[in-house]
Amino acid sequence: MTQNHSQTKRWVRITQAKDIPLREGRSIQIAGHEIAIFNLGDRFLAVENRCPHRGGPLADGIVSGRSVVCPLHAWKVDLETGRVTNRSEESPCVKNFPAAVQDGVVMLELSVPEDHSVALEAPCVARQIPQISSLSAGD
Amino acid sequence: MNRLVVVGNGMAGVGCVEQILKHAAKFEIVVFGDETHVNYNRILLSSVLGGEKAADDIVLNPLEWYENNHIQLRLGVRITDIDPIAKSLTGDDGSITSFDKLLLATGSVPLIPPIEGTKKDGVHVFRNLDDTRALVDRAGQGIKAVVIGGGLLGLEAARGLQIQGCEVTVVHLMDTLMERQLDFTGGGYLKSKMECLGVRVLLERSTAAILGNGKVEGVAFKDGSTVDADIVVIAAGIRPNVELARKVGLQVNRGIVVSDFLETSHPDIFAVGECVEHRGTCYGLVAPLLEQGKVLAATITGNKGPRYEGTVTAAKLKIMGVDVFSAGDFSEKMPGTDVIRYEDAALGIYKKLTLRDGKLTGAILVGDTSDSHRYMDWLRSQEDLTLHRRQLLFPGPSEDAGLDVAEMPDTKVVCGCLGVTKGAIIEAIHQKGINTLAQLKECTRASTGCGSCTEHCQQLLKAVVPEFHEESEKVLCKCLPYSEEKLRDIVRGQRLFAVQEVLDIYGNGLGCEICKPALSYMMDMVWCGDHDEDRSARFINDRVHANIQKDGTFSVVPRMRGGVTSAKELRRIADVAEKYNVPMVKITGSQRIDLLGVKKSDLPRVWADLGMPSGQAYTKGVRMVKTCVGTDFCRFGVQDSTKAGIELERRLEHLFTPAKVKMGAVGCPRNCAEATVKDIGLVGQEGAWQVVVGGAAGKKVRKTDLLITVESTEEALQAATLFFQYYRENANFLERTYDFIERVGIEKVRRETVYASLAVQQGLRERLRKSKRLARDAWLEGDEPRQPTQFVQIEPIEKVCQ
Secondary structure (H helix, E strand, O other): OOOOOOEEEEEEEEEEHHHOOOOOEEEEEEOOEEEEEEEOOOOEEEEEOOOOOOOOOHHHOEEEOOEEEOOOOOOEEEOOOOOEOOOOOOOOOOOEEOEEEEOOEEEEEEEEEHHHOOOOOOOOOOOOOOOOHHHHHHO | OEEEEEEOOOHHHHHHHHHHHHOOOOEEEEEEEOOOOOOEOHHHHHHHHOOOOOHHHHEOOOHHHHHHOOEEEEEOOOEEEEEOOOOEEEEOOOOEEEOOEEEEOOOEEEOOOOOEOOOOEOEEEOOOHHHHHHHHHHOOOOOEEEEEOOOHHHHHHHHHHHHOOOEEEEEOOOOOOOOOOOOHHHHHHHHHHHHHHOOEEEOOOOEEEEEOOOEOOEEEEOOOOEEEOOEEEEOOOEEEOOHHHHHHOOOEOOOEEEOOOOEOOOOOEEEOOOOEEEOOEOOOOHHHHHHHHHHHHHHHOOOOOOOOOOOOOEEEEEEOOEEEEEEEOOOOOOOOEEEEEEEEOOOOEEEEEEEEOOEEEEEEEEOOOOOHHHHHHHHHHOOOOHHHHHHOOOOOOOOOHHHHHHHOOOOOEEEOOOOEEHHHHHHHHHHHOOOOHHHHHHHHOOOOOOOOOHHHHHHHHHHHOOOOOOOOOOEEEOOEEEEHHHHHHHHHHOOOOOHHHHHHHHOOOOOOOOHHHHHHHHHHHHHOOOOOOOHHHOOHHHHHOOEEOOOOOEEEOEOOHHHOOOHHHHHHHHHHHHHOOOOEEEEOOOOOEEEEEEOHHHHHHHHHHHOOOEOOOOOOEEEEEEEOOHHHHOOOOOOOHHHHHHHHHHHHOOOEOOOOEEEEEEOOOOOOOOHHHOOEEEEEEOOEEEEEEOOEEOOOEEOOEEEEEEOOHHHHHHHHHHHHHHHHHHOOOOOOHHHHHHHHOHHHHHHHOOOOOHHHHHHHHHHHHHHHHHOOOHHHHHOOOOOOOOOOOEOOOOOOOO
């Protein structure tokens, strides 16, 4: 999506961490993106929910370490870098989004229009990932 | 003929007798054993404790062996006295036996530390088969076991008890486990591996007393702490069993003192094994015993010459998934010692080598023992390694396995446990016409000890025997370097109930799209629902019970047994198609109706509205039975294929299989429902059914093989289900029946299903029944999804506009 000068980056509260089971992904739609969020046990990672190959829903893939395998044709995407790791030919990266958990809520850092920013109670300190061990309770 | 009496029917005594038999017949041999068993492989007792092997599986010399070699075997008799002058011995049964030569192979006895309460009920040792049986009887779910001693034996006992269901604590006096074999770092890795398996480890605990009123209730330590226990196993070490030798007046220190020819201080008495002390050393491992046996056999048969000069010993922990190897002297203290180390904490791998003057003096391997043979060779050969210095921990890149075997000298010991050389193996292969690993094991005993040389033996067979087929060791994937057959054993034997557990203990901890679904299937097949199903390890189709399409929507195929439907069902299907705007409604090639393009979030409601069970069209499971109209309407039908097909589908539906299973039933050989290209087919004949298996009509086209011809429909269904369960248990994941049959061979399949013994057939049926009992129509989950957010589109808490 296009970014213009009226946009700003900020952390947006998305969903309860327990809504995303351990080693699974779920997709959400926000700010013009469809985003796949994964629970890796010790952290959450988020990428665009679209495989660079044929647009497959990455959120439905099997998690392999910090990668996900697209359910359509088994392209493997590194969730940290967005790179496809099991194809020899060049392929575009998947866009990734900073993700964190605060007070049991998964947050994503997104570009949003400035005039719609809603002040958070504790804004943007969520980069530090808090204790997540309790979060895998969703499993 | 002279009489040779052997006291001790264990590996050392009988091993020596085996060597004596290789020399010209000279003796009438009598063997006394105080256990009531024939000679068995003591190293494998921990496998018996863990339930991986039965007592019969570890027998080394069956009764026939004694008979065939004219050896008089006296079991259950303990020798109480020896008269060295009259040259006779007395048994505890009162018998008196004279000898010309006497061989003492009395082994060792468990060391019982001087702590209070060791006589209480529930205190065990772990030394022989009877001890093992007693432990197996006591062990069980929820039983608290404390193992005193964190050495090789203690750890193996701990794991065995834990597999039996016990909650196990290992208590060790020192600050690190297996301190005689491992340094502090290696011990640390071992500890975390044991803990990962679920064994609790307490270090630096000195046991003060075993608590309980007559019966064990706990263990108290000198620091004042206690742990609860229902059973206590003392595995604090062994000491040579020298009682008899002392009585006779032989020279005894810690063990019976022997020369390089294994002679004792009496000219007609010899000793071998764990009871001896040679050049100040008592050995407690198997390799030295066998080397000693060879030397003694020469000495005692009048061929005195070969000397025993001591053994470089190596220890290997036999706990699956906890690889530990140690050999030589690994201490770093001696000046001039070079230490080479490698460590990967995440993978739990630790390797350490010590060198002096360019020669290997010691090796420790934890987490990866694949190179142990190389190090053993270097320790034995004392080869100068200066030129290999950069490749000590990792062999050069060009080295291939075949070359490895070819370069091995004939004198190289392949099987360290039983001392079998490459030359001996090749000789056996040529002279005995061996061409399988099983035959090789039987003939040479190679790889019957710890089993770590199996790979080398296979490589040798491959190199020497042109028709040798490697026992298909195709590994599942790089996350988990085991064949599926092996993994099934691991899952069963080690009682693993979760995919992630298997990956954590035996693999790289990550898993991938290949091994995770394969392990998920394995769990389901082995435990039939008694396991923790981990949906994250399954393909999306098996999480949402529908088949993912190229646009991320799903297809829905309700079960329509035998391809028979009704007006009511068709009406409901039509209503669903309209209500959910299903873009395509299609008749499939399997006589069913496919609703394509359904949104994930609509799935539960679609199922509810259909009111039909899942057709499993999305999974590796029972798809359908395609039928023809059989006898009800058809002019030609000779068997009621519709009814038979519906019944077959009912009996097998909702079950998972290694790959999809499509079936067919036809009422006459015209084969209108194409049963002869299905995984399982029933072909009606006049007065009979042919049960056919392994057909394909996909990427590959293959006509089925005939499994059996039977008279009644019930017999046909029974035969089909026997094959079905056999395939479930033995095929690799994603292996269709036609590939499975080509790999295994239809004769073997017949032999192990329809022609198998009643007991085997009952076993297959019983396991199928259990699975079926726990199998559910997956679409019932629509009301109660496994994960609350499985079918729900998550809405962000905060709304933002674009």
